Amino acid sequence: MQKKVEGSLVALLFAGTAFIGAWWGAHAWLPSLASRHGAGIDAMLRYLLLTTGALFVTGYVVLAYFIWKGSRRDAIGKRFASRRTERLLSAGLGLTMAAVAEGGVLAIGMPVWSEYFDAAPTGDAIEIEVTAQQFMWNVRYPGQDGVFGRTDPALVDDTTNPLGLDRNDPHGKDDVIGLNDITVPFGRAVHVRLHSKDVIHSFFLPNFRVKQDAVPGMTPEVIFFPTQTGHFELACAELCGLAHYRMRGTFNVVSQKEFEEWLRQQK
Amino acid sequence: MATPAEVVQANGVQTFRPAGVPTHDTRGFVRRFVFSTDHKVIGIQYIVTGLLMAIVGAALASLIRLQLGFPDQQWPLLSKLLPAGYQGGVMLPEFYLAVVTMHGTIMVFFFISYVLVSGFGNYLVPLQVGANDMAFPFLNMLSYWIAFLSAAVLIFSFFVTGGAAAAGWTAYPPLSALAAAVPGSQMGQTLWLLSMALFIASFTMSGLNIVATVLSVRAPGLSMMRLPLTVWSYFVSSILGLLAFPPLTAAAVMLLLDRHFGTSFFLPSGLIVGNKLVPSTGGSPLLWQHLFWFLGHPEVYVLQLPALGIACDILPAFTRKPVFGYRTSVYCLMAVGCLSMIVWGHHMFVSGMSPFSGEYFSLATMTITVPMTIFGVNMLASLWGAKLDLKAPMLFVCGVIALFGSGGLGGLFLGNATADMQLHDTYFVVGHFHMMIGGVTLLATFAAIYFWFPKMFGRTMNETLAKAHFWLTFGPFFTIFFMQHFLGLQGAPRRYYAFTAYDYLRNTRGQNLVISLCAFVLVSSQFLFLINFVWSLVQGRSAASNPWRATTLEWTLPSPPPHDNFGEAPIVARWAYEYGVPTPEGDFATQTVPAASVPVTA
Numbered sequence: 001m002q003k004k005v006e007g008s009l010v011a012l013l014f015a016g017t018a019f020i021g022a023w024w025g026a027h028a029w030l031p032s033l034a035s036r037h038g039a040g041i042d043a044m045l046r047y048l049l050l051t052t053g054a055l056f057v058t059g060y061v062v063l064a065y066f067i068w069k070g071s072r073r074d075a076i077g078k079r080f081a082s083r084r085t086e087r088l089l090s091a092g093l094g095l096t097m098a099a100v101a102e103g104g105v106l107a108i109g110m111p112v113w114s115e116y117f118d119a120a121p122t123g124d125a126i127e128i129e130v131t132a133q134q135f136m137w138n139v140r141y142p143g144q145d146g147v148f149g150r151t152d153p154a155l156v157d158d159t160t161n162p163l164g165l166d167r168n169d170p171h172g173k174d175d176v177i178g179l180n181d182i183t184v185p186f187g188r189a190v191h192v193r194l195h196s197k198d199v200i201h202s203f204f205l206p207n208f209r210v211k212q213d214a215v216p217g218m219t220p221e222v223i224f225f226p227t228q229t230g231h232f233e234l235a236c237a238e239l240c241g242l243a244h245y246r247m248r249g250t251f252n253v254v255s256q257k258e259f260e261e262w263l264r265q266q267k
Numbered sequence: 268m269a270t271p272a273e274v275v276q277a278n279g280v281q282t283f284r285p286a287g288v289p290t291h292d293t294r295g296f297v298r299r300f301v302f303s304t305d306h307k308v309i310g311i312q313y314i315v316t317g318l319l320m321a322i323v324g325a326a327l328a329s330l331i332r333l334q335l336g337f338p339d340q341q342w343p344l345l346s347k348l349l350p351a352g353y354q355g356g357v358m359l360p361e362f363y364l365a366v367v368t369m370h371g372t373i374m375v376f377f378f379i380s381y382v383l384v385s386g387f388g389n390y391l392v393p394l395q396v397g398a399n400d401m402a403f404p405f406l407n408m409l410s411y412w413i414a415f416l417s418a419a420v421l422i423f424s425f426f427v428t429g430g431a432a433a434a435g436w437t438a439y440p441p442l443s444a445l446a447a448a449v450p451g452s453q454m455g456q457t458l459w460l461l462s463m464a465l466f467i468a469s470f471t472m473s474g475l476n477i478v479a480t481v482l483s484v485r486a487p488g489l490s491m492m493r494l495p496l497t498v499w500s501y502f503v504s505s506i507l508g509l510l511a512f513p514p515l516t517a518a519a520v521m522l523l524l525d526r527h528f529g530t531s532f533f534l535p536s537g538l539i540v541g542n543k544l545v546p547s548t549g550g551s552p553l554l555w556q557h558l559f560w561f562l563g564h565p566e567v568y569v570l571q572l573p574a575l576g577i578a579c580d581i582l583p584a585f586t587r588k589p590v591f592g593y594r595t596s597v598y599c600l601m602a603v604g605c606l607s608m609i610v611w612g613h614h615m616f617v618s619g620m621s622p623f624s625g626e627y628f629s630l631a632t633m634t635i636t637v638p639m640t641i642f643g644v645n646m647l648a649s650l651w652g653a654k655l656d657l658k659a660p661m662l663f664v665c666g667v668i669a670l671f672g673s674g675g676l677g678g679l680f681l682g683n684a685t686a687d688m689q690l691h692d693t694y695f696v697v698g699h700f701h702m703m704i705g706g707v708t709l710l711a712t713f714a715a716i717y718f719w720f721p722k723m724f725g726r727t728m729n730e731t732l733a734k735a736h737f738w739l740t741f742g743p744f745f746t747i748f749f750m751q752h753f754l755g756l757q758g759a760p761r762r763y764y765a766f767t768a769y770d771y772l773r774n775t776r777g778q779n780l781v782i783s784l785c786a787f788v789l790v791s792s793q794f795l796f797l798i799n800f801v802w803s804l805v806q807g808r809s810a811a812s813n814p815w816r817a818t819t820l821e822w823t824l825p826s827p828p829p830h831d832n833f834g835e836a837p838i839v840a841r842w843a844y845e846y847g848v849p850t851p852e853g854d855f856a857t858q859t860v861p862a863a864s865v866p867v868t869a
Contacts, residue, residue, distance in 0.1 A: 003656075003657070006657050007655065013741070014669055024749070024753065025753065030756055031757065041685055052676035059647065059672045063650070067657070070586065070652075070653040070654065073653065076586070076652055076653060076847050077652025079846075079848075079868075080868075081591065081651070086592050089644060090592060093640055093641065094638075094640055098633070098636075101636050101679050101682075101683075102630070102633045104683070105633050105683040109629065109685035110626065112685045113629075117625075133539070134540075153536070153537035156539050158539075197537075198441065198445075198539060198540045199442040199445070200439055200441070200442065204760065206758035209688060209689050210688070211688050211692070212617055212619070213617055213618045215553065215619045216537070216552060218619050220619040233771050235758075235769060237691070238692060239364070239434065239439070239442065239762040241448055241449045242359075242360040242361040242433075242764075244762065244763065244764070245763035245764040246768035
């Protein structure tokens with residue numbers, strides 16, 4: 001009797017876990033979406049939530065059933081499954097898993113990955129250079145001439161010349177430099193070149209489904225296309241030191257007109 | 268004249284005790300219990316050391332959850348207890364990072380590796396292959412004492428200037444290379460690296476020993492396909508350890524050189540820290556990540572496989588039938604072992620590595636889910652048609668199966684580059700790896716302790732306390748790390764001291780509070796285990812030689828087994844899962860029961 005009660009309780013634990021878990025997982029968790037390629041990432045995430053959610057519930061319910069049933073048996077059932085059953089189960093489930101996992105990656109994942117990484121900068125993409133440092137984001141626009149001025153680490157002074165801009169380079173004269181605040185015009189692709197002055201940071205725009213490490217010594221680039229105007233948050237996603245948790249920036253998508261106005265004010 | 272037992276110790280050669288020779292170690296206390304070469308003593312030394320380290324790791328976890336659950340609260344008492352970490356009752360961010368780093372390092376390397384891999388590996392492998400000791404007993408002793416030193420160095424690092432290492436358990440340079448980058452990157456990081464190098468040296472010795480023991484000192488009749496899955500899993504995981512760990516030793520030495528001798532393996536030119544130009548040139552921070560994860564990914568299987576193997580061997584004792592698909596499971600272990608060496612890049616999808624590598628690593632990672640799924644299903648199917656006895660070890664094994672399922676499914680999200688772009692370095696990752704290398708291994712460790720405690724100490728643990736321990740462990744554990752997956756989907760980055768600086772993380776406040784409360788229940792309920800462990804050691808009912816009516820070789824010996832185990836080599840007649848057959852003992856036959864008295868079924 002006690003055995004049966006215990007069996008039922010343990011079965012209830014796992015079955016209950018499955019259903020409460022599924023209920024919790026079915027909430028809308030993702031931050032609101034604001035980029036074009038992000039729709040593909042969201043599709044991938046939703047596909048995975050659905051398929052793995054179904055597998056999770058099925059697995060836990062089967063486990064619960066086996067426990068419930070097993071604690072009521074006085075003798076074991078068949079000692080061995082037939083070779084055939086064994087093979088079918090392994091191969092069947094292995095293939096299902098492969099289909100779910102590889103299928104999703106190939107069918108949904110790869111196109112998004114290529115869209116994101118193979119996207120050549122469109123002619124009118126807005127060019128931005130973001131240089132991370134403990135614990136802020138230096139932002140630079142190339143200005144009217146569309147060319148970034150030369151920089152040199154030897155010229156860096158954190159208070160007077162945080163990027164080490166060469167004042168003698170004519171291209172650098174019109175560069176617009178800001179801090180923690182990125183503003184881009186709506187309707188154009190955004191092309192960000194990432195740098196880091198000190199340690200590894202990670203440029204994370206949760207609403208745009210963009211995350212790219214800023215690695216010192218390298219210049220990773222990201223290109224994406226905003227689909228919403230508004231003010232969004234920029235977070236650091238790679239441990240960079242003691243103020244990592246508040247290395248916050250803002251990412252503003254505004255109309256072309258507002259953008260031009262804003263850019264003028266930066267002078 | 269040396270006794271045969273000593274001959275075994277000295278030469279590492281399998282010799283057997285002739286009848287009439289005493290079965291216990293006759294040497295003095297120090298050689299028997301401190302500098303022992305007996306694999307059983309060494310195994311228990313590892314287990315006890317690992318459990319002590321786990322107490323430190325759990326205390327650190329409590330500090331983390333205290334901060335994240337109550338970010339605005341002040342704790343005057345903690346300021347008194349830990350004046351270097353708390354000021355005015357508020358945790359310092361640099362102390363938080365040191366705590367996070369040390370929690371991870373201790374739990375992965377100094378708890379799970381010590382208790383589950385080295386501890387139970389040492390204790391079980393020679394017994395289950397019918398050997399009188401490891402192939403190299405002296406090397407084994409050396410391995411333990413180096414491991415002990417490594418743990419001591421790590422603990423000592425809390426007390427140096429700047430505090431313990433604070434660059435995360437992954438220790439990415441330049442953060443971990445430059446003393447000015449974070450306080451923990453002063454002396455603490457150096458000691459962390461030294462401790463790691465010692466740990467790897469010790470772990471390599473222990474792995475080498477396990478591989479040699481399985482290959483060379485199996486009892487007559489014990490072919491590879493008759494080995495229990497526990498031994499198989501230790502065998503595969505030790506091979507992985509041997510292949511994967513040396514690169515991290517190299518990386519640790521290189522990072523030490525970068526830190527103290529002016530090299531730039533991991534430091535590019537033009538770094539500016541604290542408004543000063545660092546004189547490094549030409550190194551690559553990504554090199555460290557490749558070396559680290561070349562170890563780091565196989566490492567998770569080094570920890571995971573023994574947990575699964577142990578679960579498979581505990582299962583049949585409580586289902587009273589053979590495990591499902593033994594052969595397939597063995598092949599899966601081999602396949603996982605091979606594949607685990609070629610998937611490390613899935614930790615680096617957004618690191619700046621080539622996107623083409625990202626595509627490759629996605630596909631390879633998805634491939635590894637196939638053998639792992641089959642293995643998981645085999646565990647689940649082992650319950651099919653069972654006559655189930657839900658004793659404490661079995662409850663924990665059910666928990667292992669459950670967490671392996673949910674944790675594994677989470678892996679599908681992170682293993683593919685597209686979804687990982689959003690989830691990388693968020694709490695989704697934290698939830699996922701805690702389910703797998705945290706939960707599966709933790710529950711398997713408890714299952715193993717409850718299961719083999721009678722064999723180790725000749726006493727039985729209290730069943731009621733053990734069951735209560737399960738109920739109070741599984742629920743909170745699952746809740747904590749399941750919820751963390753969804754924190755990750757909301758975009759909450761890991762290693763944050765607080766989530767208060769961001770508007771989009773406002774809503775995570777309540778979730779973090781619930782997680783913290785569950786964490787406190789989880790940590791407190793572990794006292795049930797500690798009390799049970801210590802009390803049973805002194806007061807527990809004395810155990811029979813085979814209390815679970817199990818079939819593997821260790822159960823043919825008295826509890827605890829004598830110093831030189833079998834004395835005369837056992838003759839193995841069958842595989843490890845002869846359950847559910849009518850025999851004079853009931854429904855099972857140990858591996859030594861001759862084929863003449865009970866037919867061999869596999």
